[in-house]
Amino acid sequence: MAYTEEELKKELETKEYEYGFYTDIESDTFPKGLNEEIVVGISKKKEEPEWMTEWRLEAFRVWKEMEEPEWANVHYEKPNFQDISYYSAPNKKPKYNSLDEVDPELLETFKKLGISLDEQKKLAGVAVDIVMDSVSVATTFKKTLAEKGIIFCSISEAIQEHPELVKKYIGTVVPQKDNFYAALNSAVFSDGSFCYIPKGVRCPMELSTYFRINQAGTGQFERTLVIADEGSYVSYLEGCTAPSRDENQLHAAVVELIALDDAEIKYSTVQNWFPGDKEGKGGVFNFVTKRGLCEKNAKISWTQVETGSAVTWKYPSCVLKGDNSIGEFYSIAVTNNFQQADTGTKMIHLGKNTKSTIISKGISAGQSQNSYRGLVQVNSRAENARNFSQCDSLLMGNRCGAHTFPYIETKNKSAQIEHEATTSKIGEDQIFYCNQRGIDTEKAIALIVNGFSKEVLNKLPMEFAVEAQKLLEISLEGSVG
């Protein structure tokens, strides 16, 4: 018989989570539940200054009064916020100077993930700050960076060592009360990364962070703050994988980017959290607030490859405050089985001659739902603002869905806004053509999907693009045998 859509779907659904394992590292975990005591406890544990504790408490009080949002095109059982432990840190307080000092089991985990520090160290030009179970356990290349005055460390360390920078910028792009998840994050964030590029400095390497979630029942609340001072440039990579689990894992990160005058930030993400099994059970809930602020002539590019999570709710955004500033959003979102993704971006044009570009590629298989939600807002003072949006969807089978929700709000007549959308299916003819040239169906799908996603893949730094392609293949491949 023909390779029917039915079979295609089956094949796609038989993919098991590749990184389906978790390690047994002793850890120091808080009791479940959330109240002021816990918030203070987290702050104490991290030996934070009082202003930080106060900031967290403010956020907690706001959060208590807030309702979980309902409007995204996703359906899931809401997490019980009192049934989550808000802090977990590997027991052996890590301040390793060499790999020998690192818990061997942790190293084993890294090996399974294919990101052993050994390898990473060799990967010239990539400094890795690995966040595992909420505490940074390894930072490399720090010295090279320090010579240029670049600060790249965990946010906890930054709070200790560079309080003036943290105090000045934290919450300025994503305020505590911004939304339900951002407020929660502000109250309980466990760790994350901090990066500061001084005036006029071009960061000589890609800064890379691998995020992992590794404790049953611990929510992850990462906080990232990247500041590019005037005329500086940085490319920042964030990637992650997660072990499989029965219980849903909540992840509510906040990422704030600040590009001062003439600065440029490239922020790339490859995300591969456990999407849940074939019945849709388990998997990570990913509710993320990512936002960047551009001052005059500044530029921020978000590039993301999303293949994981049971539920993804994520809109990396740019506030184009300064005149002539530029915001870009390039995204590939893959959903399979019962995954639900509601992603997109917001481009807020405030300054004159501001420009934004949105390229979104959605790939849906199985019974998944893939939604693009984008807002382009042009303020009354934003003369000559321009936006170009392109949303392409690729469907595999008849049971999945792709949805596009473009919102456009313009208060200035000089705005030029273009929106294009396409929906296509992988055709049997395409697959047969590949088969005829000796390419089997699995590989053919990977090839077609990679082709479909190319405009976005091309935006990723080289080594990340390779990884992203692999991820795309893994998320859509039918596992052989």
Next chain:
Amino acid sequence: MLEIKDLHASIEDKKILKGINLEVNPGEVHAIMGPNGSGKSTLASVIAGKEEFEIKKGSISLDGEDLEELAPEERAHNGIFMSFQYPVEIPGVSVTNFIKTAINESRKARGLEDMPANEMLKLIREKSELLEIDRKFLSRSLNEGFSGGEKKRNEIFQMAMMEPKLAILDETDSGLDIDALRIVANGVNKLRSKDNAIIVITHYQRLLEYIVPDYVHVLHDGKIVKSGSKELALELEEKGYDWLKQEAVL
């Protein structure tokens, strides 16, 4: 090499091939002609293994191996190549990337390593020169926005790259201008050897002046109603198919 015996094939219970017999030996060129809808492309697709078509009766074998059980990609690995009448577009996948994948997948099936990049490059250079293809063309998305003629030339480029044992060219001449026809035919001829064979499906005698067939077959309503030498093609050009249809009915 290729042996087709009493082949019956249908799609959704519609009978299309109704008892085809054909034997192709190494070194031979066979031309298949016949009116629109007679089943020429279907025959090509069935040989290549398109699974929509169901083989109801008869057999196809290549070098003594029954093809029915083999997936299309396995047939390709065994050296079957089909130049499509309507090549499909694959957006975002460059000609180079596609052919590289095709070659390496076939090598993998034979237990070989990927072809080293410099060797691949050399091969691409050589074959694109043979078919007078601009190198810039090779970086474009496969068949996307290609003109009819460009698509056909690209099919033959792929054939040249893959060096198949049995090539089936389905109306490769349609859409080619006179110069392109000469270039493509010349390319095909360069690939002829005593070890491989070609089946040329065409409506026009002109292609057969360049790629001279050893045999010409006429397909009508799912059956080969007449076989002959290259002169048969001339006769068809002159008289059309009606006289053969009459004969077939009788």
